Amino acid sequence: MPPKPTRSNDLQSLTDIDKLVHEPARLMILAYLYVVESADFIFLIRQTDLTWGNLSAHISKLEAAGYVEVTKEFVGKKPHTMLSLTAEGRAAFRTYRQNMKRVLDDLPD
């Protein structure tokens, strides 16, 4: 389950931030998948500039956490791996955004 939005406005609430989402490469992957229904590996590689190996490793972690769903399908006669956010993944990303926004908005200029 993704962590709940933080309640207090002090920096202590940073500890509630989901570290799985907070990693920059994974955050990027989640952001791209959040604004589409599904996408394939090539799309994410083009958008994120990650290598195949790197992307694969991050996707495996997100899949293990239940945030990303990996599905095999056919486009024409070729097999195609599509990636999409699960409901849990969407909730985790939303919560992360709310938490970060709250924490950063409360900091003085």
Add this chain to the structure above:
Amino acid sequence: MQTIDLKALERRIWSSSFEDGLWDLFIGTMALGFAIIPLINDVIHSDFWSSFAWLPVNLAVLLFLFFGKRHITMPRVGLVRPTPQRRRKLSVLAWINVAVLSLCAVGGAVAAFGGGETLFGIYPYFMGLLVLTIFSICAYMLSVQRFYIYGLLLVLAPTVGEFLWSRRWPIVSVHHGFPVTFGVAASIIIITGVVLLIRFIQATPIPPVESPDAP
């Protein structure tokens, strides 16, 4: 640290699907029809059949668009599916286009078969205005700025053609100047498409086959 602008991210993803120039080639060829069809009419002397004579070219470009997206664009930039909200937005856009094009067709039929000289003279401006409306809506909803220019080019083509023809300029002495004005507008759009396609192919090589779908 900045917040993640998801709307901008989404706009960038979808506007990037027009970077391959394939839609430009399709739009340009459609526009070129308005320049070529009157010339075909000079040869076969039938408004109806001269319109049909351009149809195979449109069909060929439509097939090029379809297969180009599948065999040129997709292996380079991957496959991405829009969210249901985005799909709804796109279907609204498609229905607006169908409605405006139907209005164009009905207007054309009325002007050609029962409108008299006045209505027939007004029709190119009316059509140009509708085309500008379509392109402006597409440019806005798809975040593709050059579609505003295409709309403007396609509204200027009949307007300038009519204007110059009414002043009996020698270069536009036939068919209300459409072969020249639409020819110029279509050429600009087609050349833009070709340049975009070449740049896209050069700048976006097919990534090495390491994907989970590799044979």
